[in-house]
Amino acid sequence: MTADESARIDPAIVETLLSDHGAELERFLIGVLRDPQLAGDALQNALVKMVERGHTAQEETRKAWLFRVAYNEALLLRRRQATGDNILRRLAITAKTQTGPAFEPVLQAEIVSRVRKAMEELPTEQRRIVRMRIYEQKTFKVIAEELQIPLGTALSRMRAAMGQLRSKLAEPE
Amino acid sequence: MTYGKTKNNSMTTKSNGLNSLDLEWLAFQYFTDELTEDARIQFENSLEKDQLAREALARAVELTQAVAMVEVPSHEAASNDTVCLPSEMDATQILPPNRASSAWMAPTAWLAVVGLVCVAALLYWNPLGPPANLHPGSQPVTENGASASDSGELASLWVETGEFLVTTPLVSEDEPVDGLLDNGLLDDRQLESQGEPGMRSEVDVDRLQAPSWMMAAFTVFTDVEMQESRHEN
Numbered sequence: 001m002t003a004d005e006s007a008r009i010d011p012a013i014v015e016t017l018l019s020d021h022g023a024e025l026e027r028f029l030i031g032v033l034r035d036p037q038l039a040g041d042a043l044q045n046a047l048v049k050m051v052e053r054g055h056t057a058q059e060e061t062r063k064a065w066l067f068r069v070a071y072n073e074a075l076l077l078r079r080r081q082a083t084g085d086n087i088l089r090r091l092a093i094t095a096k097t098q099t100g101p102a103f104e105p106v107l108q109a110e111i112v113s114r115v116r117k118a119m120e121e122l123p124t125e126q127r128r129i130v131r132m133r134i135y136e137q138k139t140f141k142v143i144a145e146e147l148q149i150p151l152g153t154a155l156s157r158m159r160a161a162m163g164q165l166r167s168k169l170a171e172p173e
Numbered sequence: 174m175t176y177g178k179t180k181n182n183s184m185t186t187k188s189n190g191l192n193s194l195d196l197e198w199l200a201f202q203y204f205t206d207e208l209t210e211d212a213r214i215q216f217e218n219s220l221e222k223d224q225l226a227r228e229a230l231a232r233a234v235e236l237t238q239a240v241a242m243v244e245v246p247s248h249e250a251a252s253n254d255t256v257c258l259p260s261e262m263d264a265t266q267i268l269p270p271n272r273a274s275s276a277w278m279a280p281t282a283w284l285a286v287v288g289l290v291c292v293a294a295l296l297y298w299n300p301l302g303p304p305a306n307l308h309p310g311s312q313p314v315t316e317n318g319a320s321a322s323d324s325g326e327l328a329s330l331w332v333e334t335g336e337f338l339v340t341t342p343l344v345s346e347d348e349p350v351d352g353l354l355d356n357g358l359l360d361d362r363q364l365e366s367q368g369e370p371g372m373r374s375e376v377d378v379d380r381l382q383a384p385s386w387m388m389a390a391f392t393v394f395t396d397v398e399m400q401e402s403r404h405e406n
Binding site for chain 2: 024030063117120140165
């Protein structure tokens, strides 16, 4: 065993990190890259870095260390490859076929079910804006023009809706 | 750190003053590409250093993804403000609510029509059916003007003609069925030419008008008979 190999982090620790934070990390990478496939690549690269150099991170900061390394890997990938702007559509389609840790089918179905219920409980004007922004992928400027409301109103409705949906998701079953 | 204004100039927030809701909203705007270039760069700087911002972005992605995957309720799909991603929709969502169940209704409706015709025919043929009219002057009249007794006679005649059709089709294979209907099922010349002179004397065919249900039934009956005779030939 070489010195480099002996200095590597215990694979069991990496496995635990991935189990605990892999899904969140993948979503974070999707948020940065807007491309689930690139996010998967960045995640793989980050795990390799974690195995090679993770021993330098303090135990209590390993998660933040992993996220930071993953972020840097994501920026590297983003520079190499241009990404399209149709992220919402690709995200929804990919999520239905993805088998990675971020898209555990049972958990995914549960989340979707809860969001659907929360959507139904939204006031009509908020639900309309959520649909226009996420389903129809219209910008807030276009939404405001179509609904003939001030831009700030459209934004505040969306923000209120997202806040309500988030709080519903955070509630224990 | 100042995040600056969004593209929509609607908010100005500072990193130090950001509460969790502000951070979540900022992360959502970053993910949906609603930030100005300056705000985007500033937020990405925070992503490099701030674990809370990274986690907020992960939550924004999770929430947006879940919302994007929620199917549009069927009762709202018809309204203008609800659009589902085309690639997400399956056939049952595209079809109108009544369309999906209509596939089995067509044969069922036909069976019901045929059944009704048979029941109506049996009622007229059955000796235990509607009693004979005790008052000849007050015969009930069918919708097309034929009296009930006329219809009974027609039914009897139709049975006999039907039996006759089984062995000797009234029309040739080249003659369209419509021609038969246009000329009238009970055309006197047809009956006499087939060697049934007595039938003309027993029934005053000219004053009879075939009810619509009988014509419909006869059309089906004739089709079946013609197909069978073709098979036999």
